[in-house]
Amino acid sequence: MPHTTTLIILLVLFSAALAGVLVARPGITATRVGKILAFLVLFLLPILCGAMGVSSEMDRSKTTAFCLSCHTMEAYGKSLHIDDPGHLPAAHFQNHRVPADEACYTCHADYALFGTLKVKLHGLRHVYVYYFSTPPAPENIKLYQPFNNRECLHCHLGARSFEEGAVHTTDPATLPAIKSNQLSCMSSGCHEVVHDIANLKTAKFWKEHE
């Protein structure tokens, strides 16, 4: 557990203890110090705890461990360890082209305005389906929309390997088409092997060193 989360939990418990004092001895609010304490404990501290807690929870919801804590996502977590450089998510995860502890969020965040809010709403829908409906089998999970090149270009745009790569520059029309999302990075037959869940049983896996 991150230290900040531990500190927030301690602050929350401290606030609850102070609120307990006010519940047990409401008479102290008759004094000036008691009024200040009541304002602090029953107004400022709960707001502070709530805001810090939301911030902590939002940060935690971006972690790879958080995404993979759902049983449905286990296969997708495994696919990050496939020992094949042609397997796009695995190559990104294993070579730290994305932060390993935020691997899912880095690629599946919507980098447009209000993108974080949009993906969080999708996450809420996932929670609803997981607990109150029948989640699809991992191999049947589909994206809400085709993967937008914008998510790839968030990191690769301007990178030498992308801008000067032989395949990207052979045809002068290729780069503009990629940048305008007319030619998909993935579904155009270039980087098409993504989370190959169906063939997971026959895949060879990379063993991460501890």
Added chain:
Amino acid sequence: MTASARPMEKRIQVAGIILIIGLIIEALCLLWARPISFVIFVAVGGLFLFAGVVVFLFSLASAPHVSD
């Protein structure tokens, strides 16, 4: 303690109890790192905190005016 102070103290107690429940829910959710805990944190814990603060503010607003 005056008679008029008692209802205010009662409301402060109610606000305190609601806030304690909300804060305990928030602490448990922070300890339990699962997607459902995020939803409970925001929806249930947040609701209790909001209700507690509202009851406290209401207790202030409804307190009898003391003239000098």
